[in-house]
Amino acid sequence: MMNEEHEELFGQYIAEFASEYDIQLDDDGIMKAIELFDECSHRWRSNLSTSIYDMAKDLDFNEMDEDIVEMVSVVWKRIYTN
Numbered sequence: 641m642m643n644e645e646h647e648e649l650f651g652q653y654i655a656e657f658a659s660e661y662d663i664q665l666d667d668d669g670i671m672k673a674i675e676l677f678d679e680c681s682h683r684w685r686s687n688l689s690t691s692i693y694d695m696a697k698d699l700d701f702n703e704m705d706e707d708i709v710e711m712v713s714v715v716w717k718r719i720y721t722n
Contacts (some may be wrong), residue, residue, distance in 0.1 A: 646719055650677060653715040663707050673719075675699060676712045712722070 653722060654673060658665050665673070679695045696709045 649719050651713060653718050654711065656716055657711045669708055672705060672708050673712050674702065676709065677716060678718050680712065
């Protein structure tokens with residue numbers, strides 16, 4: 641789970657990414673992004689070789705969710721590599 645600082649950065653970076661790439665996020669899209677972000681944080685603690693695409697598939701994401709997967713990948717890297 642995200643701590644308070646990560647929640648703020650997550651919201652900021654999601655908004656920036658969505659604006660830059662003209663992605664319209666509804667509540668379901670935001671919830672999917674949060675779910676995938678949390679899954680990445682959980683799984684990458686123990687196994688960095690797990691693909692974000694495999695995690696998304698495990699969460700029943702589909703081709704329509706590709707923008708969300710890419711967005712979460714970029715946002716996760718920005719938060720944890722700063």
